[in-house]
Amino acid sequence: MKRNYLLSDSIISPLGFGTVENLESIHRGRSALNFHKNPIFSEDGVYAGIIPEKIINEAFNQIGNPELYTKLEKLIILAIQEVLNENPGLKLQDTGLIISTTKGNIDQLGKNEFPEERLYLWKMAEVIASFFGFEKKPVVVSNACISGALAIKTANDLISAGRFAKVIVAGGDLVSDFVLSGFQSFQAISPEPCRPFSNDRQGISLGEAAAAILIGPNGKEKEKIAYVDACTANDANHISGPSRTGEGLYLSISRLLSACNIFPEEIGFLSAHGTATTYNDEMEAIAFNRTGLEKIPVNSFKGYYGHTLGTSALIETILTKHSLLKNELFASVNFSESGVSKPLNLIKQHIHKELKLALKTASGFGGCNLAMLLKKETDE
Template identity: 50%
Template sequence: MRKVYLGNHQIISPLGFSSKENIDAVKQGKSAMQNYTSPIIGAYIAGKILEKNLQEHFKPLAKNEAYTKLEKMMILAVAEVLQSHQEIKKEKIAFIIATTKGNIDALAEENPFSKKRAKLSQLAKTLQQYFGFSTPPILVSNACISGGLAVSVAKKLIQNKTYDHAVVVGGDLVSEFTLTGFHSFQALAKNICQPFSKERTGINIGEAAAAVWVTSVKPKEKPIQIIGEATANDANHISGPSRTGEGLFLSVEKALQEANILTSEIDYISAHGTATLFNDEMESIAFHRLGLQNTPLNSFKAYYGHTLGASALLELIFSHVSLQENMVFKSLGYTSQGTSKTLNMITKTAHQPLQIALKTASGFGGCNFAILLKKETE
């Protein structure tokens, strides 16, 4: 089977407008969370990109007023990734977009753009035209596993030799629509979220765009291969996860089968870790069922908030970085065990030998996703 690798990447977030800025911020333990007020739900905490900063970085690329906030974020991320591969013809590159709500802010009365801009197909068309791709992008919108699932689609297209390369981008916004939805569930935290911790009270919402190069060509430096991935739906509830972790369990189990490795070979887990009572409990049960309770594990939600369709992709990039740098990042916000099953939480950013990493994600509708990365050594 054709090997598939992760290549260069770019993260656009409140913590920075490049992967390097974001990695440095996380190493320093910085959180993007700030206090805001909504006329509908009142005070809340979220991670937002300042419009003036976004406009400043976007100005060299095109007119700010021609593109929505999300489009500018995604264009910035993809432009940087493609910059390193200018010699490759666009028809050789699959373009895959992951999002849950897209330009949802276009539906607001005060928004200057047409409400048609809120259609995901319109978002895809806008990005296609900007970058000059000859074929329409592939849209992946499957709740909070969208970013990871988009990488899975890229991997399969490359393995099947439909394409040699792919650029995958994921992005979502902090919007009144999303905030009021989670507020109605009483799931918004009143402070910076605390994944897997006893004191956790719910999630923070964040916004970000992340892009990554997926390729059949082995990178010259520190190659990271995708060795297995899978998705499974537990069909438990429209918003509540399975109490037994069945969907997540099956996803990881299938990914392990494809990779032909044992759970004991996994050195690190980047969990979904939303800091809601039911999600974190479900994950702890699934990881115990898999025999992964002693594997070092973290969540990035206290750094970025839950960035929805971008979250799995953004956090996969950090898994990539962890393997390349032999570094695990502190699970920000964790203080004490808050799940019925114990987990080996990472409480300090530190260097340690890593060979294989597992990234998982779960979302509304019972969807679950797992992907395994391996560092190739010379």
């Protein structure tokens, strides 16, 4: 079976429009998490990563009428457009489109600015696909916070099955009142920028962003990143709380490494979910120790972006791809001292290291977990 590769990509976030701008911001240690007043849920407001719609509209004016699309649709369209700009010969009749999101246009609830059916995920996907002229019906992947990574796995599976020649995986979510109130009801929102795995962490920070990546069998670059395999498992522990033993994540990782004949010490880098909530970080630390990954350099990108829900694992996979290509480990920003019961090798500053294999993990509500293995291949 031919291997598929992570090809062109784009990240649209408060840190920049395009992957290059995002990587430059991360190199500078810049975080998207700023203070925003929101008197509905908090007198003092919240820290979050939010993109002003005015900036989005200015960028969108170059390709279409921003008044015809919701904020999230515009973000996802901009991300896909960048990927298409880098691949002018891509045949859309043979290319699939997979959209990953958790809540879609939920911010439009009750506003009556667009037809009510735009609240449905399938309709949002159709609107985005129609903008570009994709000939085949788009696929929606919405499985809590593993959605972005699961969409990449789905893309690989559909290409391998012969349904598409290539696939663009695109995703996005917004910081909406609906989402913010939900996490606030759990008392899970941090009063300061989130601090994954730290002893002084106080919860998550939310963020909004969109991303897109082209998946396919042709990796013509001298150095390219291959999708090796991914494994999912559900611990069926609780509708929102993770397993205290990390069982689902442990099964995902252990089964993946076993299927790929990979030993834990061969992994050069581990990109964790790292939400900075008490139970998530502890669960991950336990699972990583159970699978022998406690010495592998690990980070969380949530301190840069906040939790971007259905696009978080997609963005973090793109950043992991570039870590492999650049032989660079990015610091887990805002980390202070370890606040989990098991040892982890948290990356405290950007460092260069020869890398070949990376593991991306994600976990989400309902007990879903995913582990994905990426490999750098070099043509002699």
